[in-house]
Amino acid sequence: MLRFPGHGHRTPDDIVIGPLDLAARVDEALAVQAVAFGLAADEIAVRRQIVIRHMAYPGARALGATTADGRLVGFVYGMPNDRTHWWSTVVQPYLRIQGHDEWLDNSFVITELHVHPEFQNRGIGRCLITTITDGADEPRSILSAIDTESPARGLYRSLGYVDLARQVLFPSAPKPYAVMGATLPLRRR
DSSP: OEEEEOOSTTSOSEEEEEEOOTTTTHHHHHHHHHHHHTOOHHHHHHHHHHHHHHTTSTTOEEEEEEETTOOEEEEEEEEEOOTTSHHHHHHHHHHHHTTOGGGGSSEEEEEEEEEOGGGOSSSHHHHHHHHHHHTOSSSEEEEEEESSOOHHHHHHHHTTOEEEEEEEOOTTOSSOEEEEEEESSOOOO
16 A cells, blocks of 8 residues: 655645455446546446446556545556557557557557545545556557647656557547557656
């Protein structure tokens, strides 16, 4: 477990970053994601099934950021990439066009990373993603993020992620995404 000093009067003294039984705490995690990402109830129901299925994949793991009283305020999960998984089948043509198809092999995928808005901009997301990727056996990491200049994209760039493909369209997603990749270990400040 990592102790992460809190900042400001609304945060407890410590945020603890450590392993998370995501299947057992899926509803808490999705509540964080819903607030951070703006999800509606029907989207949460769909994502709940996806998260539970993902956590059964070989090598899938999750970390949580919890307050001293046990409140989950952030989480990350990921797994070794598999070209047969839905996400890979969607992004593969976009990566191939850009000459980056090889990134689907030997990569650790960051599937979700979310921090409750009250706790953002304190380094919690950075700590979550660097800690989970530090434990990866793969030499690189890939992820997708909404293709706009956002704090999340800024964080990923600061860690060494670069754009591999942009304007990636996922079925039923209202906005295009960017696929980003970084060699591991991620860049530190």
